[in-house]
Amino acid sequence: xxxxxQNRWAERPPGMRDVYPQQAGxxxxxxxxxxxxxxxxxxxxxxxxxxxxxxxxxxxxxxAEADQWLRLFDATGRTVALRPEMTPSIARMAVxxxxxxxxxxxxCYAERVYRRTVDxxxxxxxxxxxxxxxxxxxEWIGRTGRxxxxxxxxxxxxxxxxxxxxxxxxxxxxxxxxxxxxxACGVPEESVAGLTQCLARGDYVGFREQLAPFNLEWxxxxxxxRLDPLAERGLPAAVHERFAGRPDGATALAVWxxxxxxxxxxxxRGLADRLSFDLTMVRDxxxxxxxxxxxxxxxVGAPVALGGRYDDLLSQFGxxxxxxxxxxxxxxxxxxxxxxxxxxxxxxxxxxxxGTGC
Amino acid sequence: MLTVALAxxxxxxxxxxxxxxxxxxxPDDLDDSRxxxxxxxxxxxxxxxxLLAKPADVPTYVAFGxxxxxxxxxxxxxxxxxxxxxxxxxxxxxxxxxxxxxxEERSRRPRRVAxxxxxxxxxxxxxxxxxVEIVVLSxxxxxxxxIGLADRVFxxxxxxxxxxxxxLVVYDEVLDVSARLIANRSSYHTKRAAVLNVVDRLRxxxxxxxxTP
Numbered sequence: 001x002x003x004x005x006q007n008r009w010a011e012r013p014p015g016m017r018d019v020y021p022q023q024a025g026x027x028x029x030x031x032x033x034x035x036x037x038x039x040x041x042x043x044x045x046x047x048x049x050x051x052x053x054x055x056x057x058x059x060x061x062x063x064a065e066a067d068q069w070l071r072l073f074d075a076t077g078r079t080v081a082l083r084p085e086m087t088p089s090i091a092r093m094a095v096x097x098x099x100x101x102x103x104x105x106x107x108c109y110a111e112r113v114y115r116r117t118v119d120x121x122x123x124x125x126x127x128x129x130x131x132x133x134x135x136x137x138x139e140w141i142g143r144t145g146r147x148x149x150x151x152x153x154x155x156x157x158x159x160x161x162x163x164x165x166x167x168x169x170x171x172x173x174x175x176x177x178x179x180x181x182x183x184a185c186g187v188p189e190e191s192v193a194g195l196t197q198c199l200a201r202g203d204y205v206g207f208r209e210q211l212a213p214f215n216l217e218w219x220x221x222x223x224x225x226r227l228d229p230l231a232e233r234g235l236p237a238a239v240h241e242r243f244a245g246r247p248d249g250a251t252a253l254a255v256w257x258x259x260x261x262x263x264x265x266x267x268x269r270g271l272a273d274r275l276s277f278d279l280t281m282v283r284d285x286x287x288x289x290x291x292x293x294x295x296x297x298x299x300v301g302a303p304v305a306l307g308g309r310y311d312d313l314l315s316q317f318g319x320x321x322x323x324x325x326x327x328x329x330x331x332x333x334x335x336x337x338x339x340x341x342x343x344x345x346x347x348x349x350x351x352x353x354x355g356t357g358c
Numbered sequence: 359m360l361t362v363a364l365a366x367x368x369x370x371x372x373x374x375x376x377x378x379x380x381x382x383x384x385p386d387d388l389d390d391s392r393x394x395x396x397x398x399x400x401x402x403x404x405x406x407x408x409l410l411a412k413p414a415d416v417p418t419y420v421a422f423g424x425x426x427x428x429x430x431x432x433x434x435x436x437x438x439x440x441x442x443x444x445x446x447x448x449x450x451x452x453x454x455x456x457x458x459x460x461x462e463e464r465s466r467r468p469r470r471v472a473x474x475x476x477x478x479x480x481x482x483x484x485x486x487x488x489x490v491e492i493v494v495l496s497x498x499x500x501x502x503x504x505i506g507l508a509d510r511v512f513x514x515x516x517x518x519x520x521x522x523x524x525x526l527v528v529y530d531e532v533l534d535v536s537a538r539l540i541a542n543r544s545s546y547h548t549k550r551a552a553v554l555n556v557v558d559r560l561r562x563x564x565x566x567x568x569x570t571p
Binding site for chain 2: 167168169171202203204205206208276278294296297298299300301302303
């Protein structure tokens with residue numbers, strides 16, 4: 001073999017990845033295992049087209065999120081985008097049924113999703129965001145409350161546990177807590193968004209720099225990162241005292257109580273072993289309104305599964321209902337399961353023997 | 359075990375005293391040996407593995423999770439644009455990212471800029487509304503301005519001695535750079551206690567350093 005210096009073969013667009021026989025088999029088996037499990041749990045498989053109108057995807061979102069979408073014009077001149085995730089499509093499909101009186105919807109899916117990126121696919125599958133990746137997930141519409149949240153987290157944990165992934169950790173946070181906490185600590189409204197963006201990026205140095213001019217009496221980042229709804233000790237008394245008298249403090253306290261309640265349910269149901277809370281975890285999707293969670297595994301730099309509650313999104317589509325959902329990032333999960341071996345063309349025949357669950 | 363990616367050279371030299379002060383274990387032969395991987399056990403029993411990497415590769419090692427944490431300059435971190443947690447400003451290995459060139463070029467519009475930082479240079483000149491051609495080089499950037507390949511260089515300046523020796527002057531200081539502690543997103547959650555231990559010790563050492571430098 002030699003390098004094709006004359007460019008004899010057809011080129012592949014950047015970000016796209018060819019998946020050869022053994023690899024494709026591994027991926028399909030993982031998708032099937034997850035789908036079978038979700039179907040056993042009472043979730044029905046749905047599917048839809050790859051393109052959505054940008055206007056559909058924009059509902060309930062900030063303009064900045066659209067920056068990552070692959071947008072183009074359809075034959076009539078309307079802007080469409082390759083779906084960056086399945087939740088908006090599912091919302092679009094579910095709303096007519098809800099309007100006609102359906103109370104609860106449990107759907108699952110296995111689809112490719114698309115994003116703008118310049119990284120090669122192998123790189124972004126393991127770490128950042130891939131141009132094309134596969135998500136297998138569920139959307140559970142119509143239920144709210146701590147039991148519904150715990151059910152979704154339990155389902156995510158069981159799905160991950162069935163894949164025999166090693167060393168995983170499920171991290172829980174709440175979309176409304178960090179912003180409310182910052183406001184209640186005395187951060188002016190116009191600075192809250194910038195600070196939560198720092199948290200979403202994991203830029204703790206930038207967070208401290210932006211917070212420094214306000215001369216707050218507490219180390220807010222330290223306090224926030226050490227709050228643990230699972231621990232018996234609860235919220236520090238000083239925090240409780242300060243928050244009780246303020247409207248934004250009341251929001252933070254209410255969310256805190258919600259999380260303590262959820263933590264108690266999780267502990268009771270034996271779901272707290274591989275689970276921790278990190279209230280500095282903020283997601284870069286603006287439609288989340290409640291609990292959010294991410295599953296981390298050694299050897300990959302981004303979550304292998306992620307989800308959260310979005311109670312206001314469906315009303316943007318014309319019928320209001322609470323909802324929660326999550327998706328497993330299939331290629332990243334395979335990278336974690338096989339320690340990267342699945343990326344090697346013709347490589348990981350031994351991955352079955354090692355009990356990697358594929 | 360916690361794996362730490364260190365940037366060989368200036369960044370490591372600036373950060374190691376702080377690392378020692380924080381009581382974090384370090385191999386004795388780090389400077390002399392040609393090895394790239396070192397195993398050490400701390401007094402409290404915590405095991406550390408150190409990787410010596412090229413500075414520009416530290417964010418990559420950390421983003422991929424082969425290193426749990428890393429020490430790298432803010433310049434490299436911004437240029438790499440990898441998804442990692444930036445946990446702590448170590449306030450060491452300080453320098454400045456600058457635009458420099460020959461004195462007689464200063465009054466002219468920039469046309470061609472030589473740099474190791476194509477992303478940051480592009481952002482900087484675009485934010486000034488100036489269209490420039492970026493020439494990517496991997497070292498001795500000053501040379502480009504001396505021999506006229508470029509009319510500006512966009513590079514790190516520590517003492518200014520290299521610039522002065524080549525007859526170049528600083529036009530603008532773009533960014534204050536210092537070493538940062540970064541962490542892999544998974545490691546931060548799956549090895550939280552070990553990572554926070556490193557953060558806490560370094561923060562204590564930084565506070566001590568402010569009181570008794």
